[in-house]
Amino acid sequence: MSKVIIIDDEPLARSIVKEYLQKHPELELITECGDGFEGVKAIQQHQPDLIFLDIQMPKINGFEMLELIEQPPNVIFTTAFDEYAIKAFEAHAIDYLLKPFNQERFDKAVAKWMEQQQNNANTSAKTEELLDTASQSPSQSNRVVVKNGSKIKIIPVHDIFYLEAADDYVKIHTQEGYFLKNKTMSHFEQVLDAQQFVRSHRSYIVNVQQITRIDPYEKDNHVAILRSGLKVPVSRGGYGKLKAVLGL
Amino acid sequence: MSVSLFTVRRFLIIFSIAWVVLMADHAILLWSLDWPVELAVIDSLISNILLLLICLLVMNTVRYYVPEFTQYLNILCMCVVLTILWLLLSKWLLGLALNSYEGYAIFLRRSLMVRSSIAFLILGIVTMIGIIWFNWQDQKRSEERKSDAEKLARDAELFKLRQQLQPHFLFNSLNSINALIGSRPEEARKMVQQLSDFLRGTIKKEETQWVSLQEEIQYLELYLEIEKVRFGNRLTPIVTIDPLSLSRKLPALLLQPLVENAIKFGLYDTIGETVIRISTVAKENELEVIVSNPFDPETSSPRQGTGFGLKSVQRRLYLLFDRNDLVITEAKDNIFTTRVTIPQLSEA
Numbered sequence: 001m002s003k004v005i006i007i008d009d010e011p012l013a014r015s016i017v018k019e020y021l022q023k024h025p026e027l028e029l030i031t032e033c034g035d036g037f038e039g040v041k042a043i044q045q046h047q048p049d050l051i052f053l054d055i056q057m058p059k060i061n062g063f064e065m066l067e068l069i070e071q072p073p074n075v076i077f078t079t080a081f082d083e084y085a086i087k088a089f090e091a092h093a094i095d096y097l098l099k100p101f102n103q104e105r106f107d108k109a110v111a112k113w114m115e116q117q118q119n120n121a122n123t124s125a126k127t128e129e130l131l132d133t134a135s136q137s138p139s140q141s142n143r144v145v146v147k148n149g150s151k152i153k154i155i156p157v158h159d160i161f162y163l164e165a166a167d168d169y170v171k172i173h174t175q176e177g178y179f180l181k182n183k184t185m186s187h188f189e190q191v192l193d194a195q196q197f198v199r200s201h202r203s204y205i206v207n208v209q210q211i212t213r214i215d216p217y218e219k220d221n222h223v224a225i226l227r228s229g230l231k232v233p234v235s236r237g238g239y240g241k242l243k244a245v246l247g248l
Numbered sequence: 249m250s251v252s253l254f255t256v257r258r259f260l261i262i263f264s265i266a267w268v269v270l271m272a273d274h275a276i277l278l279w280s281l282d283w284p285v286e287l288a289v290i291d292s293l294i295s296n297i298l299l300l301l302i303c304l305l306v307m308n309t310v311r312y313y314v315p316e317f318t319q320y321l322n323i324l325c326m327c328v329v330l331t332i333l334w335l336l337l338s339k340w341l342l343g344l345a346l347n348s349y350e351g352y353a354i355f356l357r358r359s360l361m362v363r364s365s366i367a368f369l370i371l372g373i374v375t376m377i378g379i380i381w382f383n384w385q386d387q388k389r390s391e392e393r394k395s396d397a398e399k400l401a402r403d404a405e406l407f408k409l410r411q412q413l414q415p416h417f418l419f420n421s422l423n424s425i426n427a428l429i430g431s432r433p434e435e436a437r438k439m440v441q442q443l444s445d446f447l448r449g450t451i452k453k454e455e456t457q458w459v460s461l462q463e464e465i466q467y468l469e470l471y472l473e474i475e476k477v478r479f480g481n482r483l484t485p486i487v488t489i490d491p492l493s494l495s496r497k498l499p500a501l502l503l504q505p506l507v508e509n510a511i512k513f514g515l516y517d518t519i520g521e522t523v524i525r526i527s528t529v530a531k532e533n534e535l536e537v538i539v540s541n542p543f544d545p546e547t548s549s550p551r552q553g554t555g556f557g558l559k560s561v562q563r564r565l566y567l568l569f570d571r572n573d574l575v576i577t578e579a580k581d582n583i584f585t586t587r588v589t590i591p592q593l594s595e596a
Contacts, residue, residue, distance in 0.1 A: 009515075010420065011480040016427035034482075035519055056416070058516050059547070080419035099423035143547070154547040 003046055006032040007039040007062070008054035008078060013099065017052050017078060020106040027110070036065035037152060048073050050094075050113060055079045060154065064145040068152060070182075074116075076109050144172060146179040153179060157196070161210050162232050163188055165203040173230070198245050200224060200238035208245055252311060253381045270370070271296045287349055294345060295338045299367055302334050303374040310378040327375060331368040335360065397567045417508075418443075424478050439477055446470040450501065458593075461528060461535065462494040464503050468526075471504055475511055482515065485524045493530035498537075498590045499568065502561060506539050506586060509557035513584060514541030533592050540585040558586065565590070 004027045008014045014032045021029055030046045033039045035058045043051065053075050055062040062079075066072045077096040094116060095109035144155045155174060164171040164178075165185050171178045189199050200206045210226045214234060217223040222234035224242070234242060254260055271292045278288035306326075339360065346352050421443050428436035449467045465487070472485045485507075507526060514522040522542060529536040558575065565574040569591055576587045 009482075010424065010478050012424040012427040012478065013420070015431065016423065019427070019430050037519065056516070058519050059544075080416050080423065099419050100426040101423075102426075156547065 001028050002026060002049040003028055003030050004050050004052070005030055005039070005042050005046065005048045005073075006052045007034075007036070007042075007057070007065070008032075008052070009034050009057045010054075013054065013078065016100075017106075020103050023103065023107065024110055036060040036062070036068075039065050040068050040152065043069055043073060049117075050074045050076065052076050052078050052097075055081055060145050060152065067145060068147050074113060076113065144181065146172065146181050148179055155179065157192060158207075158209065160197075160207050161226055161228060161230060162207060163197075163205040175228070195245060198238070198241050200232060200234040200242055202235065204232050204234075204238075206232045206234075206242075208242065211242075214239070214242065251385065253307060253378065267296065267300060283352075283355075284349070287346055287352065290345055291342060294341050295363065295367075298334055298338050298341070299370060302330050303371060306330065306371065306375050307378045310375070310382055323375060323379070327368060327372050331364055331371055334367050334371075335364045338363070393567075393570070400563055400567055420478055421474055428477075435477070439474065442470050442473050446474060457500045458497045459500045460494065461489075461496050461498060464498060464500070465489060465494075465528075467501075468503050468507060471507065479515060479522075481521065483511065483522055483524070485526065488525070488527040490527075490529050493528040493535055496528075496530055496535040496590070496592060498535060499564060502564065502588075502590075503537060505557035506537070506561055506588065510539045510541035510584070510586070512557075513543060517543045517547065535590040535592060537588045537590070538585060539588075540583050542582055543579065543584045545579070545582060561588065 004021065006014050006017050006029065008017070011034075014034075018029060018032070021027055027050070030048060031042050033042050037059065039051075039053075042048075051073050053062045053065070055077060056079070057065075060068075062077065066075065074094050076094050078099060078101070079096065080099040094113050097105060097109055142157055144157065144160070146153050146155065155172060159174050161173040161175075163185065164173065166180070168182060169180045170183050170185060170188060172181060185199070185203070185205060188197070188205055192205070196208055197205050198208055206224055206226075210228070211224045212227050214222050214224050217233075220236050222239045224232045224234050226232065254263075274292035274296060275285075275288040278291055279285055283291075339356065342356055343353065346356075421439070425436050425439050425443070428439060446467070449470065469487075472487075476483055476485070503526075507524065510524050511522075514524055525538070525540045527538045529538070558577070562572075562575040565588070566572055571591075574589045574591075576589075578585045578587070
């Protein structure tokens with residue numbers, strides 16, 4: 001018996017998946033959720049084997065929700081997204097169902113999942129790959145979603161002061177202190193707008209809109225002073241990049 | 249308002265050179281008539297600087313009030329009056345400054361006719377240049393507006409097409425219908441009807457057409473019904489219509505993008521029940537439509553509210569009325585409000 005959760009903000013969209021699930025007694029529907037927050041909670045609580053996930057949902061979208069879960073379960077997307085968006089993550093998703101879809105198409109997706117279950121014990125790596133691809137789409141880059149204890153925090157990118165590498169994590173410094181996100185610096189370098197966020201140093205990415213001035217600091221190095229008074233190291237290479245973005 | 253001619257660098261240079269030449273000419277002429285050099289220079293400076301000031305005054309005036317080419321008489325009168333003014337002023341000042349030179353007072357009186365003719369000529373030329381420049385600017389602006397309007401008509405056409413087909417809306421609606429077919433076939437049938445009527449409405453109407461508010465509200469209701477089925481209890485639209493406003497006119501398909509914007513913004517930015525308020529007020533010569541939705545100030549900048557939907561409404565109204573103040577947005581107490589004013593055309 002495999003555990004399944006449906007996450008979709010439209011009640012009728014959930015009910016059609018529920019209806020199609022009736023043909024699959026081996027799949028047990030644990031619960032259904034109307035938004036990403038409920039989704040995170042339910043996934044942590046029930047550890048499902050498979051989720052049916054919508055992309056456009058209130059507050060945080062399907063991708064952002066997955067980012068908040070340490071070991072994301074297998075995902076079948078159910079979405080009205082057009083094919084362009086789909087193509088980006090086509091390679092990594094178990095399957096995606098374009099709304100509206102019929103029982104036959106649904107059965108196919110479930111069969112595909114079962115097949116992969118048997119062949120490959122570790123499919124969650126796939127979901128992580130999928131996330132990396134999906135979060136590179138430009139629409140994702142105007143905010144960052146982080147988990148702060150049990151709370152979920154949405155940080156608009158213009159509120160970010162700077163990012164700092166910290167082992168396997170990245171510290172996101174804001175007005176309210178910093179938040180940790182389990183990602184790499186190069187991930188953020190790719191996702192964030194390069195005209196606004198500059199890798200000033202191997203371990204720092206700075207929001208140029210926050211910089212009030214750049215002072216020399218020791219030999220060959222500089223330091224960027226932010227509006228909040230914080231200081232961010234700038235290496236020689238980083239100084240060149242900053243100058244290019246600031247048009248100096 | 250037009251850009252001043254003096255912001256054009258080339259004109260400024262030519263204008264300055266012309267004035268220097270004029271002054272030098274004036275001084276050399278006097279000097280060649282055997283007047284001392286200092287007298288020639290002072291005379292030239294006083295008369296020509298005064299003339300320059302009057303020319304600047306004229307240029308500045310035509311900037312705000314551009315007479316038509318056909319109003320020759322007005323322009324002529326203005327030049328004559330200003331020339332006389334200049335003549336009196338320069339005569340008085342020159343007298344004050346230079347009457348100590350022997351014979352100058354007589355010379356001044358005799359040369360008044362020549363001086364005023366030249367001043368009149370120069371003033372006339374400057375005025376003509378000013379009028380031509382500002383007329384040309386006006387024409388350029390109206391041409392720009394026209395080509396903008398044409399471009400927007402094309403964009404609106406495209407937007408309309410996208411609206412009609414709106415993949416998200418359409419596919420999600422079809423998905424809802426699909427779900428209803430199994431459980432509640434009667435409702436599915438109703439929704440098919442509503443969706444068809446809605447789509448037909450979008451195709452049938454011309455963007456340039458004016459319709460009554462009553463018609464527009466009927467169309468909006470169709471849209472709201474569909475969205476209510478899709479989002480279930482989460483979406484509560486409250487429509488308050490001032491009965492006086494029902495006969496008021498507005499450009500077709502103006503309200504639906506506004507409401508769609510509010511629904512998207514409201515539903516995807518908050519969790520739980522979303523109340524969308526739509527109200528209309530009939531004012532003197534105006535129709536006001538107010539749409540409001542909840543939002544979360546912590547996670548969204550109010551800029552997000554001005555999506556494509558709002559912008560297109562703003563542009564359309566600008567092109568129709570040449571006014572930028574018809575769409576006003578306000579974010580307060582977690583409520584985002586859009587206020588749209590539609591002036592009522594008197595002939596309509």
